[in-house]
Amino acid sequence: MITVAHPRLHLVDRVNPVSRLAAAMLLTTPLLLTVDWVSAAVALCVQLVLFAIAGVTPKVLIARGWPILIAAPIAGLSMLLYGQPEGTEYWSFWLARITDGSIELAVAVTVRVLAIGLPAVLLFMNVDPTELADGLAQVAKLPSRFVLGALAGARLVGLFMEDWRAMALSRRARGIGDHGVIRRFATMAFALLVLAIRRGSKLATSMEARGFGSEHPRTWARESRVGWPDAALLCIAAGIAVLALGCAVWAGTYHPVWA
Amino acid sequence: MANDSGAISPARVEARGWGWRHAGRLRSALDGIDLIVSPGERVLLLGPSGSGKSTLLHALAGVHGGAEEGEETGTLLLDGEWPGAVRGRASLVLQDPDSQVILARVGDDVAFGCENLGIPRDEIWPRVRRALDEVGLDVPLDHSTSALSGGQKQRLALAGALAMRPGLLLLDEPTANLDPAGVHEVRQAVARTLDRTGATFVVVEHRVDVWIDLVTRVVVLGRDGRLIADGEPHAVISAQRDELLAAGVWVPGAPPAVAAARPAPAASVVDLEAFDLAIGRRSDAVVRSGLSLALPRAASTVLTGPNGAGKSTLALTMGGLLSPLGGTVRASAELADGLRAEPIRWRSRELLTRIGTVFQEPEHQFVASTVQRELEVAPRALGLDAVTTARRTGEVLERLGLDRLAQANPFTLSGGEQRRLTVGCAIVAQPGVVILDEPTFGQDRLTWIELVTLLRGLVDGGTTLLSVSHDAAYRDALGDQHLDLGSDALRMEAAA
Numbered sequence: 001m002i003t004v005a006h007p008r009l010h011l012v013d014r015v016n017p018v019s020r021l022a023a024a025m026l027l028t029t030p031l032l033l034t035v036d037w038v039s040a041a042v043a044l045c046v047q048l049v050l051f052a053i054a055g056v057t058p059k060v061l062i063a064r065g066w067p068i069l070i071a072a073p074i075a076g077l078s079m080l081l082y083g084q085p086e087g088t089e090y091w092s093f094w095l096a097r098i099t100d101g102s103i104e105l106a107v108a109v110t111v112r113v114l115a116i117g118l119p120a121v122l123l124f125m126n127v128d129p130t131e132l133a134d135g136l137a138q139v140a141k142l143p144s145r146f147v148l149g150a151l152a153g154a155r156l157v158g159l160f161m162e163d164w165r166a167m168a169l170s171r172r173a174r175g176i177g178d179h180g181v182i183r184r185f186a187t188m189a190f191a192l193l194v195l196a197i198r199r200g201s202k203l204a205t206s207m208e209a210r211g212f213g214s215e216h217p218r219t220w221a222r223e224s225r226v227g228w229p230d231a232a233l234l235c236i237a238a239g240i241a242v243l244a245l246g247c248a249v250w251a252g253t254y255h256p257v258w259a
Numbered sequence: 260m261a262n263d264s265g266a267i268s269p270a271r272v273e274a275r276g277w278g279w280r281h282a283g284r285l286r287s288a289l290d291g292i293d294l295i296v297s298p299g300e301r302v303l304l305l306g307p308s309g310s311g312k313s314t315l316l317h318a319l320a321g322v323h324g325g326a327e328e329g330e331e332t333g334t335l336l337l338d339g340e341w342p343g344a345v346r347g348r349a350s351l352v353l354q355d356p357d358s359q360v361i362l363a364r365v366g367d368d369v370a371f372g373c374e375n376l377g378i379p380r381d382e383i384w385p386r387v388r389r390a391l392d393e394v395g396l397d398v399p400l401d402h403s404t405s406a407l408s409g410g411q412k413q414r415l416a417l418a419g420a421l422a423m424r425p426g427l428l429l430l431d432e433p434t435a436n437l438d439p440a441g442v443h444e445v446r447q448a449v450a451r452t453l454d455r456t457g458a459t460f461v462v463v464e465h466r467v468d469v470w471i472d473l474v475t476r477v478v479v480l481g482r483d484g485r486l487i488a489d490g491e492p493h494a495v496i497s498a499q500r501d502e503l504l505a506a507g508v509w510v511p512g513a514p515p516a517v518a519a520a521r522p523a524p525a526a527s528v529v530d531l532e533a534f535d536l537a538i539g540r541r542s543d544a545v546v547r548s549g550l551s552l553a554l555p556r557a558a559s560t561v562l563t564g565p566n567g568a569g570k571s572t573l574a575l576t577m578g579g580l581l582s583p584l585g586g587t588v589r590a591s592a593e594l595a596d597g598l599r600a601e602p603i604r605w606r607s608r609e610l611l612t613r614i615g616t617v618f619q620e621p622e623h624q625f626v627a628s629t630v631q632r633e634l635e636v637a638p639r640a641l642g643l644d645a646v647t648t649a650r651r652t653g654e655v656l657e658r659l660g661l662d663r664l665a666q667a668n669p670f671t672l673s674g675g676e677q678r679r680l681t682v683g684c685a686i687v688a689q690p691g692v693v694i695l696d697e698p699t700f701g702q703d704r705l706t707w708i709e710l711v712t713l714l715r716g717l718v719d720g721g722t723t724l725l726s727v728s729h730d731a732a733y734r735d736a737l738g739d740q741h742l743d744l745g746s747d748a749l750r751m752e753a754a755a
Contacts, residue, residue, distance in 0.1 A: 130364060155360070166623040167624075169580045169581070170618050174611075174626065177607030178606050178607045202355065203358055207361055207371075209353070210350065210419055211375035211376050214346045216346070218375055219374050220374060221383045
C-alpha cells in the first residue's frame, strides 16, 4: 500500500486527541440516525472541502482512507442487489433484484459509509497513542491506572506479532507445521495467549518497580491541553451535523432508522 | 532528597530473621536472613538458582505485594521502614530487556517512574536528560523504544530507575541476556552512576567477573535459602570457591572443565552449504547478501557477530525455516535422503529427521502441557510406534537430567531446564544437523557444562552442529569451525 509519512494538517494537528475523538462522535452519531442520501452527501461534501483546506491531498486520502474507500462500494453493492425492492425492477437473478428502491438505498449507504468512515480515519491520522493517553487521563479525567495500563499493554502488541512469527517457524521446525490452517491457528492462538499473560505479568512487575500503582498522586511529564482550536473543531463538527440533518429535513428525505 | 548535583542520600537495609514463602509453595524461598547493608555499600549477591536471590531484591523494591502473593516472616527494613511504604527509595532493574520497556518513546519511558513518584513536571525533564546522559544513551527523547538493541534497552531501564534518584539501586541479573558489548555498556553505566551518586547497591549475577571490581562486599546464599558467607569480595570468593562452583556461579579463574574444540575431520563431507545467499525475515528486506558457507559433517560450527548482523536469520535460513532471498542452501544427498536438495522445500515432518532447529526463546517452542508430552511431539509427527517413542523420550530425559520433571509443565521450568528441554525436543527426532540459537544465554556454570558436554557428545556421534553464540567459552569448546559474520563480510577459521 502507498504510505505517506505524517502529512501535516492545519488546525486538526493542534487539537487534543480527546477533542478529536469528541468531534468525530459529534459529527458521525447524528448521521447514524437517518438513512437518506441527502444528509450523507451534504456531510461528505462539506467534509471533503474542509479536509482539502486542512491539507489532505488526494494521495493522502487514498493512502489513509483506502479501507473505507473499498468498504463503501461493497456495502452499497449488497444494498443494490438485496435491498428492500421498491418501484420499477431493472434486473433480477434468484434472490438479487435491482429496483428503484434498492438503487436509492445503495447510493445512500455508500455515501453514508464514506461520510462516517473518512472523518474518523482522517481525524485520527496523526494521533500518537501516548498523546491520546495523556489526553484521556488529564482532559477526560479517566483513571490513570486504566489509561496507562492500556497504553503499556498496547505496546506489547508489536511484541506479540514477533512472537507469532517465531511460533509459526518453530512449529515448522518441530514437525507440526503441516497441520491444516485452522488447527494450527487454534493451537498457536492458545499458545500466544499463554505467552501474553506471562509478558503482561512481567510488565506489571516492571511498572510496579517504577512506583506505578501506589496511593501517591501522580504527575504528568507532558501537559495535555485544550484551547481554541479544540473548540473550533467541535463547533465545525456540530455545524456539519446540523447542516446535514437540516438539508435532509428541508429536502424531505429525512428518514430516521426507527421509522 | 534531590538537589541540583543529582546526589542522593544512600539507603540502609536491615533484615532480621527475614524469610519469604511464595503462595502455594511448601518450602520458604528465603529463611532466617540477618543482613545489614550500610548506606553506600555495594553488594554482590551470589547463590545457586532457586536460592531466593531475586525474592530478596523484589522484597527490597517493595514489589512483592500483599499476603495473597506470599507469606513473610521476620522484618525487612529500608531506612527503618517497610519497603512497600517508601516506594522510590529503591529501584529495581530486571533481567529481560523486552519486558522492562513500558512506553513507546525513550523520554516518556524514563519519565514514567518520576511521574509515579509525583515529581513536579519542570523537575522531571532535567532528571530524564541527566539519567540518559549518565547511562550514555545518546538518542532523542522521542526516539522509539522498540528500535533499541538489548544493551540499549537495559540502559534505558537503568535510566528509568536512576531518574527516580533511588537511595538503593537493585539489579537482578541485568546482563544475563546481553552480548559482551551490551554487558560492558551496562557495567560502565552502573559504575559511573554509583561513583557520582554514592547510592547503596545490590546486584544479583552469575558472572562474578563483571562486578567483582565494582562491589565492596559479597554475600552468598545457600541452596536452602540461608546466608552462608559474607565479606570482602576477593576473600569470600577464594574462601567459598568450591561452594560457589557447586552452586553454578561463574567464579573468576575457574574456566569450565570441558574439552577444547578440535579441527573438523580432514576428509569430512559437507552436510549443508550455502552459495551466494541473501537473507532476511521478510521478502522485501534483505539483511545480508553474498554469503557462502559450508557445514562439515560431524563437526561443530560456531557463528558469531555483532547484534543485528543477521546471525539468527542466517541460522533459520540454513535450517530450512526461512526462504533464501537470493542464492541457495543445499543439503548433501545423504542428508536430503531422497528429497530435493533445498531444505525450504521439505515438509515440516520431513525436516524433523534432517535438520533440528532450537530457537533463542524457549517459550516460543513449547506446544504441550508436560515435559514428557513435549518430547513426544516429534516421535508422534514421525509416526513412531509407542515402544520406540517411550524408549527415545526416556533416553533423552535421562541424558538431559529432566527425568524427575517429566510430568512438569514446560513453562514452570527454570531457564536452564527450558533450554535443555528445547534441545531435547530437537534431538529426540535424531536429525543429521542440529542448529542452535544462543544456547547458553542465562545459563549458570553447571548447566552450561552439562549442555556443552551433551552437544559435544552429539558431534562425536556424527551429528553436524551449527550454533549462533556470543559466548567466548562456548566458542572455545565447540568452535571446530568458527564463522564470524562481521559488518562487512563472513570470515571463516578452523580450530587449531
